[in-house]
Amino acid sequence: MARRTERVGTGAVLGWTLLSVMVPGAAHLRAGWRKTGLALLGAYAAMLLGILALYLVYGVALVGTITASATWVNVVIAVTILLGLAWFALVVHSFMVMRPGALPQNGQILTGTLAGLMAVVVLAPFAYATQFLVSTQSLVGSVFRETGEEVEAGEKPRTEADPWAGRPRVNIMLIGGDADEHRPSVRTDSMNVASIDVATGNTVLISLPRNLEYVRFRPDTPMAQKFPDGFRLPPDPGGGRSDLLNSVWEYADAHPELFGGRKNMGSKVLADTIGYTLGLKIDWYALVNMWGFARLIDAIGGVTITVEQDIVFGKYNEGLVKAGTRKLGGADAMWYSRSRTNSDDYTRMRRQKCVIGALLDQADPATVLTRFTAIAGATKELIKTDIPRPMLKPLVPLALKVKNAKVTSVQFVPPLIKTYAPDWEKIRTITAKALSDSVTKRPLAASATPDPTKSPKPSATRSTSPVKGLTEGCGTL
The missing domain is CATH 3.40.630.190 (LCP protein)
Incomplete structure (x- = not known):
């Protein structure tokens, strides 16, 4: 199928570029880049399904799995950086396939400036996530020791299947x-x-x-x-x-x-x-x-x-x-x-x-x-x-x-x-x-x-029990 060559307006260039940030491939499909658009859309859907599958299988345990290993944290950092660069490139390419060069000069300046701003803004969450992960790596590496623990005689060893060694x-x-x-x-x-x-x-x-x-x-x-x-x-x-x-x-x-x-x-x-x-x-x-x-x-x-x-x-x-x-x-x-x-x-x-x-x-x-x-x-x-x-x-x-x-x-x-x-x-x-x-x-x-049957005072147990709520007794002027 031939790619579309008709001109689009300034609003359309910006609109389709912005839509591509949230739905990768949208601008490419609009511009007639069918195979590229479908490939981007398919990769995006596969990524979302993969993240959903990981969450359904591991839930919050996934966070523990990642932080427990320096290798996994480094892998996630690398993936985050690559995704950020990929999204930056996606914004730029989505803008280019919309043929902004066919716009009047004022339109080219406006769309180019706003598209560039979009690309930078898209990088921000990935940059924050990378900083978060690097801080996590530094914190965990400095506080927790890498090696396991010695098992005392007569104790059941901890395993991945039973990390608490059978204890409640x-x-x-x-x-x-x-x-x-x-x-x-x-x-x-x-x-x-x-x-x-x-x-x-x-x-x-x-x-x-x-x-x-x-x-x-x-x-x-x-x-x-x-x-x-x-x-x-x-x-x-x-x-x-x-x-x-x-x-x-x-x-x-x-x-x-x-x-x-x-x-x-x-x-x-x-x-x-x-x-x-x-x-x-x-x-x-x-x-x-x-x-x-x-x-x-x-x-x-x-x-x-x-x-x-x-x-x-x-x-x-x-x-x-x-x-x-x-x-x-x-x-x-x-x-x-x-x-x-x-x-x-x-x-x-x-x-x-x-x-x-x-x-x-x-x-x-x-x-x-x-x-x-x-x-x-x-x-x-x-x-x-x-x-x-x-x-x-x-x-x-x-x-x-x-x-x-x-x-x-x-x-x-x-x-x-x-x-x-x-x-x-x-x-x-x-x-x-x-x-x-x-x-x-x-x-x-x-x-x-x-x-x-004994009718004790309702407050008797409360006043004599050594067990209290953590903040019980706090906050009374």
């Missing part, structure tokens, strides 16, 4: 590290365990106080042999103590001789110790630098928090976070969660929980995408973890489940426990009950129904 929950120790350039190791300022149900994403955030005394270690470990009656050292010269739970990491790092000369055992020892305390198997840890966390909050644009009362901070009480509901930047959010002035460790733990809850609620996908480069830059300075990169394949979809799942919390603080004389069995019993209750449709504190 994943337990990740979340540590807030009070890093200091003058301190050779890490002082763990806050210690939490996120226990996630792999089927539903329902999560229990369990918090342990930093000042827990007489910490017990798993039997037959070097620390248990050194401290058979619990972690206890002579008082510091100033009367303070360096044998509380927040000192375990630092102590283990400082005494490699206990571990046959192996260095940097602090994270492993603390994970095992907290796991033993709660009656859990800790899978991995994530150490969060507290002031790096402030940079992350700034990167997402701040968090909106209701400050219950004025929070004073600073060495000489020179800072103030005023009471009221407002969006806090990173520094103020950190002082809100960390200040001990006119407060105690347990109130501070509650405020830290409120900040975590606000982040979980407010860091929506749109915010993360639009601010991803800043978030990625802050996160590289923020997190240290032993999670192997290949585990991102199942963990990314699980994290998306958690975003929309039920999140409850348990804080082991007085009067629930005595930090100077902990009831270890009570801690394990409460932990097990909280995990069991988390698989129900509603949190324990909200779902407990009074027995009508």
Whole structure:
């Protein structure tokens, strides 16, 4: 079939060129380039069907599959760049086949300028996607280790078909590290365990106080042999103590001789110790630098928090976070969660929980995408973890489940426990009950129904239950 040679107007040239951006081949078919137009249209349809098939087969797991492998990320980056260049060339060629040279001079200038602008605009989303992927590659490569993990004796190995090794929950120790350039190791300022149900994403955030005394270690470990009656050292010269739970990491790092000369055992020892305390198997840890966390909050644009009362901070009480509901930047959010002035460790733990809850609620996908480069830059300075990169394949979809799942919390603080004389069995019993209750449709504190035959006060269970919603108790002036 002969190609059409009739002239088209300025509007038609621009209209068909613009249509080709969304329907490749449209301008070619209009201009009589039948074979080329059908080929472009067929390739476009095949690409859309391929993307749809990948989504239907893999769903959100596809994101985890890609990020788990540096090779796959590089492949996607290359494909994105090629697609961007191809779309740029498509706009230019679609414009040319519409024979703009047959237009009057003013029409040629106008259509040429606008078509060139179209080509540049078409490149923009591909450029952003490439930047996003490059930032992802840099972030994942710097935070997660490439190698797999050692399988301890008697444990079932993780496989692609069974990444959780047959266990119904994943337990990740979340540590807030009070890093200091003058301190050779890490002082763990806050210690939490996120226990996630792999089927539903329902999560229990369990918090342990930093000042827990007489910490017990798993039997037959070097620390248990050194401290058979619990972690206890002579008082510091100033009367303070360096044998509380927040000192375990630092102590283990400082005494490699206990571990046959192996260095940097602090994270492993603390994970095992907290796991033993709660009656859990800790899978991995994530150490969060507290002031790096402030940079992350700034990167997402701040968090909106209701400050219950004025929070004073600073060495000489020179800072103030005023009471009221407002969006806090990173520094103020950190002082809100960390200040001990006119407060105690347990109130501070509650405020830290409120900040975590606000982040979980407010860091929506749109915010993360639009601010991803800043978030990625802050996160590289923020997190240290032993999670192997290949585990991102199942963990990314699980994290998306958690975003929309039920999140409850348990804080082991007085009067629930005595930090100077902990009831270890009570801690394990409460932990097990909280995990069991988390698989129900509603949190324990909200779902407990009074027995009508006994007529208890409706608020009795709520007031005495150690299990709370993550943001329960937050935001009350």
